Amino acid sequence: MYHTALLFQPIHALDFPKVSSYLAALSKEKKSRHFPDTLCPDLHIYPLYDKYGIIIMLRRTRLKDSNRANSNGRGVEVDSQGIYYHAIEIRLNPKVLIQENEYVKVARASDYNDIRGQFKKVLKPIQKLFEGNPSHEIYRFNELSEYQVKRFDYCINIRTELHEVYMGLIKRADVPARFIVMSELDEKTGRRKSYDQSFYLQTKKHSVGINFYNKQYQMYKDFEDYERLEDACNIIRLEIQCLAGKTNSMKQKHEWKYRDFINFANDDISRKMIYDYYEKTVGFEDYYTLEEAKRRVLSFKVHRNKTKAKIVEVLELVNQKRSIHKARLEYSDELSDKKAVTEFNSVIKIIKKSGTNPVTIPVNWGYSHIPNLVEEMDKEFTQLLRVV
Numbered sequence: 001m002y003h004t005a006l007l008f009q010p011i012h013a014l015d016f017p018k019v020s021s022y023l024a025a026l027s028k029e030k031k032s033r034h035f036p037d038t039l040c041p042d043l044h045i046y047p048l049y050d051k052y053g054i055i056i057m058l059r060r061t062r063l064k065d066s067n068r069a070n071s072n073g074r075g076v077e078v079d080s081q082g083i084y085y086h087a088i089e090i091r092l093n094p095k096v097l098i099q100e101n102e103y104v105k106v107a108r109a110s111d112y113n114d115i116r117g118q119f120k121k122v123l124k125p126i127q128k129l130f131e132g133n134p135s136h137e138i139y140r141f142n143e144l145s146e147y148q149v150k151r152f153d154y155c156i157n158i159r160t161e162l163h164e165v166y167m168g169l170i171k172r173a174d175v176p177a178r179f180i181v182m183s184e185l186d187e188k189t190g191r192r193k194s195y196d197q198s199f200y201l202q203t204k205k206h207s208v209g210i211n212f213y214n215k216q217y218q219m220y221k222d223f224e225d226y227e228r229l230e231d232a233c234n235i236i237r238l239e240i241q242c243l244a245g246k247t248n249s250m251k252q253k254h255e256w257k258y259r260d261f262i263n264f265a266n267d268d269i270s271r272k273m274i275y276d277y278y279e280k281t282v283g284f285e286d287y288y289t290l291e292e293a294k295r296r297v298l299s300f301k302v303h304r305n306k307t308k309a310k311i312v313e314v315l316e317l318v319n320q321k322r323s324i325h326k327a328r329l330e331y332s333d334e335l336s337d338k339k340a341v342t343e344f345n346s347v348i349k350i351i352k353k354s355g356t357n358p359v360t361i362p363v364n365w366g367y368s369h370i371p372n373l374v375e376e377m378d379k380e381f382t383q384l385l386r387v388v
Contacts, residue, residue: 053096
């Protein structure tokens with residue numbers, strides 16, 4: 001199950017101006033504007049096929065001198081100004097490509113042939129323009145298999161009427177090692193704050209992103225005039241964003257020859273990726289109030305008095321800090337005390353072994369027990385993989 005993909009195909013430096021002019025001509029024909037990316041000046045954006053879930057981008061990036069030894073590949077140009085890499089990139093929403101205006105449902109591995117066929121059809125005008133003129137390389141711009149994957153997002157829609165309650169609990173979940181909580185600038189205070197209606201983590205080297213968010217809130221924010229906003233009602237979307245570093249490591253792990261789209265569009269890989277990162281953050285355990293969590297953990301097995309005291313201390317700290325991660329920071333003096341980090345993690349494991357989530361339900365929420373969302377995830381996977 002997947003959503004967004006970022007694809008790329010290198011372009012010979014001498015062919016780059018031609019591709020640019022053809023895209024400009026097609027944009028003019030379709031009365032579609034094109035423009036440089038405000039955040040990345042190396043990119044020029046052509047949204048002429050955006051209604052099909054396709055955003056085309058042309059990249060011309062100056063490479064660092066350290067890459068000079070590898071500067072003989074396709075798409076690379078060396079001149080007096082430096083070394084430049086040229087490519088066409090496509091940000092693809094595969095579900096919108098095969099089902100117009102569908103921004104809520106997710107794509108499956110079984111959709112691949114439809115995605116490939118529609119991709120070929122939509123981008124045919126670009127291919128026809130290029131085939132009618134001489135070029136230094138042979139390109140198949142409308143063949144999905146000719147592109148390599150730079151980013152691939154696995155995702156699942158988790159349906160629950162208690163989506164606001166669950167988002168409140170999820171935002172208190174753990175932050176795995178090497179991940180940081182992503183934030184945005186608060187225009188009122190000028191300070192950084194966590195995203196509204198979202199728990200968004202990313203590795204420090206920007207290779208993996210984990211994003212839990214309220215789908216209806218996101219749809220209303222990004223597509224206010226969307227005709228079917230109710231489709232996103234009661235949905236928490238979980239996305240595992242595999243960025244360039246992760247897609248490279250997946251290629252090596254699975255021994256793929258290339259980073260082809262079809263390799264990533266795999267339901268087994270999707271399911272494992274989603275469950276693995278869900279366990280590392282939220283965990284599979286049910287939620288209880290603080291007092292009930294203490295009772296359950298302490299009665300699960302015989303612990304030494306010292307261990308019992310640590311269990312109570314950690315549960316109370318997580319409850320007080322409203323976050324496993326913030327509690328760990330407090331317990332270990334901002335992670336500087338490695339022995340304390342190990343001790344805290346060991347206690348968290350003991351708590352989880354009892355089937356109790358270290359995140360506890362605030363008493364004023366009015367719930368004594370809230371089941372883990374993993375059962376709803378199981379139902380969604382079963383529905384998506386069901387053979388009709």
